[in-house]
Amino acid sequence: MEDVIEGRVWTLGRDVDTDGIISGKYLTIIDPNELKKHVFEIALPEFAALAQPGDILIADENFGSGSSREHAPAALKAIGVGAIVADSFARIFFRNSINLGLPAVEARGVRAIFEKGDIARLEMRAGRITNLRTKASVKFPPLPHHLLDLLEAGGLVEKVRRELAARSSKVTA
Amino acid sequence: MTTGNGGHGMTLAEKVMARASGHERVEPGQIIEGNVDLAMMHEQGAQTVGPFHDMGAEKVWDPERVVIAIDHWVPASTEGAAVLHRILRKFAQEKGLPHFYDVGNHGICHQILAENGWVVPGDLAVGTDSHTNMLGAMGAVASGVGPTEMAAVLALGRLWLKVPTTLSVKVTGRLGKGVTAKDLVLRVLGEVKTTGAAYKAVEFSGAVVERFSMPERFTICNMTTEMGAKCGMVAPDAHTFEYLEKIAKHPMHPLTADRDARYERTIEVDVDGMPPMVACPNTPDNVRPLPEVVGEHVRVDQAFLGSCTNARIEDMREGAAIMKGAKVAHGVRFIVSPASTPIYQQCLKEGIIDIFTEAGAVFTNSSCSACFGGNMGILAPDEVCASSSNRNFPGRMGAKNAKIYLMSPAAVVATAIKGEIADPREYQ
Ligand code: SF4
Numbered sequence: 293m294e295d296v297i298e299g300r301v302w303t304l305g306r307d308v309d310t311d312g313i314i315s316g317k318y319l320t321i322i323d324p325n326e327l328k329k330h331v332f333e334i335a336l337p338e339f340a341a342l343a344q345p346g347d348i349l350i351a352d353e354n355f356g357s358g359s360s361r362e363h364a365p366a367a368l369k370a371i372g373v374g375a376i377v378a379d380s381f382a383r384i385f386f387r388n389s390i391n392l393g394l395p396a397v398e399a400r401g402v403r404a405i406f407e408k409g410d411i412a413r414l415e416m417r418a419g420r421i422t423n424l425r426t427k428a429s430v431k432f433p434p435l436p437h438h439l440l441d442l443l444e445a446g447g448l449v450e451k452v453r454r455e456l457a458a459r460s461s462k463v464t465a
Numbered sequence: 466m467t468t469g470n471g472g473h474g475m476t477l478a479e480k481v482m483a484r485a486s487g488h489e490r491v492e493p494g495q496i497i498e499g500n501v502d503l504a505m506m507h508e509q510g511a512q513t514v515g516p517f518h519d520m521g522a523e524k525v526w527d528p529e530r531v532v533i534a535i536d537h538w539v540p541a542s543t544e545g546a547a548v549l550h551r552i553l554r555k556f557a558q559e560k561g562l563p564h565f566y567d568v569g570n571h572g573i574c575h576q577i578l579a580e581n582g583w584v585v586p587g588d589l590a591v592g593t594d595s596h597t598n599m600l601g602a603m604g605a606v607a608s609g610v611g612p613t614e615m616a617a618v619l620a621l622g623r624l625w626l627k628v629p630t631t632l633s634v635k636v637t638g639r640l641g642k643g644v645t646a647k648d649l650v651l652r653v654l655g656e657v658k659t660t661g662a663a664y665k666a667v668e669f670s671g672a673v674v675e676r677f678s679m680p681e682r683f684t685i686c687n688m689t690t691e692m693g694a695k696c697g698m699v700a701p702d703a704h705t706f707e708y709l710e711k712i713a714k715h716p717m718h719p720l721t722a723d724r725d726a727r728y729e730r731t732i733e734v735d736v737d738g739m740p741p742m743v744a745c746p747n748t749p750d751n752v753r754p755l756p757e758v759v760g761e762h763v764r765v766d767q768a769f770l771g772s773c774t775n776a777r778i779e780d781m782r783e784g785a786a787i788m789k790g791a792k793v794a795h796g797v798r799f800i801v802s803p804a805s806t807p808i809y810q811q812c813l814k815e816g817i818i819d820i821f822t823e824a825g826a827v828f829t830n831s832s833c834s835a836c837f838g839g840n841m842g843i844l845a846p847d848e849v850c851a852s853s854s855n856r857n858f859p860g861r862m863g864a865k866n867a868k869i870y871l872m873s874p875a876a877v878v879a880t881a882i883k884g885e886i887a888d889p890r891e892y893q
Contacts, residue, residue, distance in 0.1 A: 307659060307748060309858045316839030316861070319537070320545025322512055334860045354660045357693065358858060359837075360595040362512060362611035382693055383664050384595055388611035438496065438625065452520040452617045 293395055293443040297414040299348035299374045301406050306352035308335045313364040324370035331367040345372030348412045352403040356385025365389040375414050377402050377421055390439055393447030399432035474723020476631035477698050478666035481606040481720055485589035493630040500623050503584050505532045505592035507574040511549040512612035514556045517619055525560045526622030532583050533557055534566040534574040538840050539832040572805025572831045575599045575773040582709050586701035587718025596773050598690045602682035604701030629695045630729035631666040636673040638737035643890035646681035647775055647873040650688040651742035655752030663693035673736055679708040680777045687774045688855050691749040744871035747859045759888050765849045768881035770874050771802035772836040772854035778808050780874040785817040787878040787892045793825035794884030800827050800842045802834035838862040851880040
């Protein structure tokens with residue numbers, strides 16, 4: 293994870309649910325590169341064709357509500373989304389994103405300062421997101437340390453891998 | 466009971482989290498490492514296998530604490546689903562996981578956990594499904610996680626959790642005839658809204674909840690997921706112990722909130738005179754009194770009595786009592802899907818399957834069925850469905866602009882008979 297993330301903005305409304313990100317009919321697909329073709333089919337249909345790596349999603353309240361499907365953040369990550377910043381997240385979506393190494397940040401009032409196509413500059417540790425077109429910015433409490441560490445490691449798989457490796461080297465030592 | 470130290474007592478969720486993390490007390494906002502008492506996977510668990518191996522994990526921390534219950538596509542209705550099932554079977558075999566509820570012994574994962582006593586008072590339980598909250602009815606903290614998180618749980622037997630603040634929902638009065646636990650939870654959802662309990666615990670109490678049977682408690686805790694909650698809970702009591710007496714799979718640690726516990730907010734609900742409720746399209750918190758909607762003559766194409774919210778034997782009996790001797794309205798497809806194989810068998814014994822099928826309903830095997838729009842009973846564009854399930858987001862049961870109304874099992878059956886949204890009290 294970079295400390296400063298910049299990207300082109302897509303905006304979304306409130307209560308974008310996981311059915312709207314990846315609908316039920318695609319849940320038997322595991323490969324994120326297949327899933328990404330169907331991302332936002334319901335909530336933002338033109339996204340899959342026009343998304344570029346590094347794009348930033350700016351959403352209103354309760355982004356990712358609904359099911360526990362990791363397909364949703366996995367598809368967003370696969371298509372190259374660089375970060376998601378929302379007024380608030382639904383909890384499982386938030387955890388899933390961080391676990392996959394996809395930066396997700398809650399910043400109250402963020403939706404109001406962006407329009408589609410703006411460029412956002414996100415400072416993870418400083419806790420600030422700025423609209424580079426209008427210069428408007430919003431501050432937010434930075435993620436707690438253990439979540440920043442998790443993102444830094446690239447996600448939960450890597451973090452647990454290190455922990456297990458450390459454990460077994462202790463056993464063999 | 467009050468605790469002397471710290472100045473104030475703990476809520477039920479705080480008590481369970483303190484127990485799970487080996488702390489004497491915990492405070493909201495504190496991050497804990499919780500030892501998991503029970504881990505559940507359904508088909509999404511197939512996505513756990515990859516990360517589990519990538520982590521370099523070899524053994525599952527405790528095979529006796531892991532349940533796999535496939536339910537979304539049972540038996541497999543697509544090739545993709547068949548592959549997911551096969552991945553799970555192979556994983557279970559390789560890792561020596563004996564508690565696999567496979568085709569023939571299947572049911573909706575949360576119902577499997579409930580009716581087999583897999584979650585007991587004081588537990589910290591996690592599952593790869595958002596409605597794992599339902600099991601909080603046992604006096605446990607039960608919460609949904611994603612498949613990568615589950616891989617870490619299988620490897621380590623624990624996960625980090627932020628101790629939530631708790632919302633207290635106190636329910637008093639008496640539910641009228643034809644008004645159910647589902648109507649109550651819809652009403653609370655209409656007040657709390659889909660974000661009102663985000664990251665929080667919801668603790669139900671009060672005379673009405675104390676009188677509720679376990680199935681009714683399952684229904685109300687199930688829909689705390691729609692409030693955004695981390696968990697929904699009811700303190701364990703005689704109902705809980707009786708339900709679990711013969712089936713509990715591991716020792717109980719019954720905990721209750723301290724009298725001087727601190728709640729973020731208390732919502733008092735008096736159910737005297739409350740009518741049945743309905744959640745209108747396209748969000749589960751768009752709740753209105755059912756009689757109002759009845760007056761608008763909303764025609765339906767499909768009715769669905771099923772899902773982890775409301776497909777237990779009590780729901781089937783209640784539905785059958787209304788259905789008996791009546792017919793499904795012309796032009797309505799009525800799908801009835803019990804929540805587990807034992808419930809299916811009980812329906813068979815009690816003649817409930819006869820009642821529904823003679824009326825013109827489709828009585829399916831137990832699974833998630835039409836609930837999630839990926840298996841069967843899928844809606845075409847613009848169609849309208851009355852459902853006893855828990856979600857009505859756009860596209861949830863099929864076409865993006867199909868409309869879903871959420872209601873009690875009794876109201877679903879009344880609607881199937883009338884062909885438009887109906888008040889069950891006219892049919893009881
Ligand atoms: S019945 Fe519906 S809500 Fe319940 S687990 Fe199955 S798909 Fe999810």
